Amino acid sequence: xxxxxxxxxxxxxxxxxxxxxxxxxxxxxxxxxxxxxxxxxxxxxxxxxxxxxxxxxxxxxxxxxxxxxxxxxxxxxxxxxxxxxxxxxxxxxxxxxxxxxxxxxxxxxxxxxxxxxxxxxxxxxxxxxxxxxxxxxxxxxxxxxxxxxxxxxxxxxxxxxxxxxxxxxxxxxxxxxxxxxxxxxxxx
Numbered sequence: 001x002x003x004x005x006x007x008x009x010x011x012x013x014x015x016x017x018x019x020x021x022x023x024x025x026x027x028x029x030x031x032x033x034x035x036x037x038x039x040x041x042x043x044x045x046x047x048x049x050x051x052x053x054x055x056x057x058x059x060x061x062x063x064x065x066x067x068x069x070x071x072x073x074x075x076x077x078x079x080x081x082x083x084x085x086x087x088x089x090x091x092x093x094x095x096x097x098x099x100x101x102x103x104x105x106x107x108x109x110x111x112x113x114x115x116x117x118x119x120x121x122x123x124x125x126x127x128x129x130x131x132x133x134x135x136x137x138x139x140x141x142x143x144x145x146x147x148x149x150x151x152x153x154x155x156x157x158x159x160x161x162x163x164x165x166x167x168x169x170x171x172x173x174x175x176x177x178x179x180x181x182x183x184x185x186x187x188x
Contacts, residue, residue, distance in 0.1 A: 003035055003036075004035065004036060004037060004038040005036065005071060005072045005073070006036050006037050006038070006071055006072055006073040006074070006075070006161075007037070007038050007039075007040065007063075007067065007068065007071040007073070007074045007075070008027065008037045008038070008039050008040070008074075008075055008076065008077060008161065009039075009040045009042060009059075009060045009063040009064055009067070009074065009075075009076045009077075010023065010024065010039065010040070010041050010042070010060065010076065010077040010078075010079075011041070011042040011043055011044075011056035011057070011059055011060040011076075011077075011078055011079075012043075012044060012053075012056060012078065012079035012080065012086075012145065013044060013050075013051050013052065013053035013056055013079075013080045013081075013086065014044055014046070014047045014048070014049060014050050014051050015047075015053075015080050015081030015145055015146060016053075016078075016079030016080045016081060016083075016086070016143070016144075016145035016146075017044055017046065017047030017079075017145070018047055018145060018150075019079050019143060019144075019145030019146075019148065019150065019153060020041075020077075020079045020145070022150050022153055023077060023079070023143075023153050023154075023157055024039065024041060026153060026154040026157060026158075027039055027157070030154070030158065032162075033157075033158065033161060033162075037161065038071070040063065042056060042059040042060055042063070043056060043059070044056065053078075053080040053085050053086040053089060054085075054086075054089040056078065056086065057078050057086045057087075057089035057090040057092075057093075057098075058089065058090075058093060060076040060077070060078050060090065060140060061076065061090045061093035061096045061098075061140065062093065063076070064076040064096065064139050064140055065093060065094070065095040065096060065139070074139070075139055075140065075141070075160070075161065076090075076098075076139065076140035076141070077140070077141045077142075077143065077157065077160075078090055078098065078140060078141070078142050078143070079142070079143045079144075079145045080142075080144070080145065081144060081145055081146040081147070082144040082146065082147055083100045083102075083142045083143050083144030083145075083147065083148070084100060084142075084144070086142055087099070087100040087140075087142035090140050090142065094181045094182070094183050095139075095178065095181070095183055095186070096139060096140055097136060097137060097138045097139050097140070097174070097177070098138065098139075098140040098141075098142050099136060099138035099140070099141060099142065100142040100143075100144070101141055101142070101143065101156055101160065102143075102144065102147065102148055102156075103152065103156065104152070104155045104156055104159045107141060107156045107157075107159040107160040107163070108159045108160075108163050109136070110136050110138035110141065110160065111136070111137065111138060111160060111163035111164065111165055136174070137165040137171075137174055138160075141156075141157065141160045143156065171185060
């Protein structure tokens with residue numbers, strides 16, 4: 001029986017294909033990630049023919065939101081040239097919280113509060129501008145294949161996959177976001 005209890009679904013258009021291939025290789029070579037995460041690649045399987053990024057955003061999103069219940073956690077990665085179009089498309093799917101990230105800090109912030117911005121120790125409650133920054137529990141990471149350096153991809157993906165959501169009062173905020181879609185926040 002496999003020890004992989006978490007699923008990562010990845011997809012790209014033709015412009016994000018090379019970055020996606022690099023990410024897949026990083027996932028295979030990183031021992032920590034490879035033992036925890038099963039990987040499903042929904043395509044595209046070539047960078048030579050133009051394809052439409054919304055098609056791959058939908059495939060990844062549906063598998064993350066409605067996918068196999070055998071996994072404790074399901075997250076996704078979508079890649080297009082800039083990351084913008086595919087993140088917009090993914091966020092149209094009910095239950096998706098897709099974050100476009102260009103570096104490790106933004107990938108960490110998409111899941112939980114980053115230690116680069118610690119709460120003031122003298123203040124029991126931090127101002128909302130600080131405490132809301134990183135409590136988004138993103139379930140899909142969007143990356144710009146043409147705008148993100150390939151040598152940064154591994155650390156961005158690793159940060160996204162290994163960062164846990166803080167929860168607490170931020171779950172109520174996420175529920176408010178999901179109510180805009182007519183559904184409720186379920187968490188990852």
